[in-house]
């Protein structure tokens with residue numbers, strides 16, 4: 001019967017990756033998506049940029065908006081210090097179900113909390129539900145229409161502080177023009193972008209780096 005793309009990605013991980021080895025999980029997904037079928041993982045080129053930002057920030061608290069199959073979740077979780085708190089929000093229950101299994105295959109289920117539901121519903125509850133004051137790093141990789149509203153919501157909920165870093169995928173493709181316009185014109189942020197390509201393609205893409213300065 002019909003097997004969904006996310007199920008085929010999970011099968012590729014279970015077939016080709018070693019349990020407890022995050023790097024083999026990343027490699028298995030990248031091989032499947034570059035050789036068999038495109039999927040909207042952040043991919044290896046942007047993934048290396050993500051890795052360098054995570055290593056530089058060395059965050060004690062991380063929020064990821066948009067888990068999908070858990071590819072970037074595994075990349076981030078594998079670089080965090082042992083005491084770090086990492087929350088990833090996924091709206092789609094089918095994606096969340098696959099991501100849980102991918103994260104578990106990588107042996108990282110104790111490093112990350114996958115929460116199902118809408119970011120706009122969960123962001124106001126994070127402080128009391130997870131005992132987190134502010135986030136050192138936020139990776140935005142969910143619906144582009146929600147980048148700006150969710151960033152404003154995080155500000156309003158006091159989840160961002162001076163020094164917090166926000167990294168946003170897909171500011172070109174599919175694009176988040178209102179978000180880029182807002183953060184570029186705000187005195188609160190220092191922003192720059194990393195030039196890259198849309199995952200598994202030659203199309204131009206940027207990762208948008210945002211540092212909160214006040």
Ligand SMILES: Oc1cc(-c2ccc(F)cc2)cc2cncnc12
Nearest residue numbers: 040041066141142143169170173174
């Ligand atoms: O990295 C991404 C890429 C694309 C996407 C889809 C179709 C297309 F043609 C180009 C790009 C969509 C995304 C949705 N959420 C998170 N990340 C995404």
Ligand SMILES: [Mg+2]
Nearest residue numbers: 042141169170
């Ligand atoms: Mg993306």
